[in-house]
Amino acid sequence: MSANDPFARLPEAATFTVTSTTVADGAPWSPEQFSAGVPGGRDVSPQLSWSGAPEGTKSYAVTVYDPDAPTGSGFWHWAVADIPATVTELPEGAGDEEGSGLPEGAFQLPNDIRSARFTGAAPPAGHGPHRYFVVVHALDVETTGVPADATPALLGFTMAGHTLGRAVLTATAEIPG
Numbered sequence: 243m244s245a246n247d248p249f250a251r252l253p254e255a256a257t258f259t260v261t262s263t264t265v266a267d268g269a270p271w272s273p274e275q276f277s278a279g280v281p282g283g284r285d286v287s288p289q290l291s292w293s294g295a296p297e298g299t300k301s302y303a304v305t306v307y308d309p310d311a312p313t314g315s316g317f318w319h320w321a322v323a324d325i326p327a328t329v330t331e332l333p334e335g336a337g338d339e340e341g342s343g344l345p346e347g348a349f350q351l352p353n354d355i356r357s358a359r360f361t362g363a364a365p366p367a368g369h370g371p372h373r374y375f376v377v378v379h380a381l382d383v384e385t386t387g388v389p390a391d392a393t394p395a396l397l398g399f400t401m402a403g404h405t406l407g408r409a410v411l412t413a414t415a416e417i418p419g
Contacts, residue, residue: 246309256296260409264288277364287337287360295380296406303379310372320360321351321394368419380407
């Protein structure tokens with residue numbers, strides 16, 4: 243696991259709280275949050291609740307990112323844009339192929355396997371522990387304006403000038419060699 247901090251070069255933002263009934267901060271993912279390509283994995287997105295967002299928040303985005311993936315650019319597992327400011331929770335499984343647990347107006351962007359859904363953890367066997375940054379971004383705009391087929395990286399670039407706050411929970415995963 244590297245010391246790579248995915249927020250080190252982004253503009254500073256206020257912090258607020260995100261919690262999950264699925265995973266505790268710093269704890270390993272459950273088998274359900276692993277990729278369906280891993281024995282026992284089911285690609286089920288985590289339950290998330292957040293509170294204390296900065297004043298002026300007009301929408302949220304949620305991302306799940308693994309900076310430890312051996313790609314040179316990490317790996318985006320999930321990105322949801324345009325969550326209304328009145329929403330402060332996503333149920334477990336909200337990130338299925340239909341986005342069935344997402345609020346009206348919110349949408350999922352294609353992740354790094356080009357699937358607009360949550361894709362679970364699948365670190366290479368023997369590669370060591372990976373960190374999964376689960377982030378709720380509080381934004382000062384009602385819509386990001388990114389198209390539904392945009393990449394999570396474009397979402398991040400677009401959000402950079404609109405981020406009021408970030409709530410971060412870090413999960414881990416490892417597959418023994």
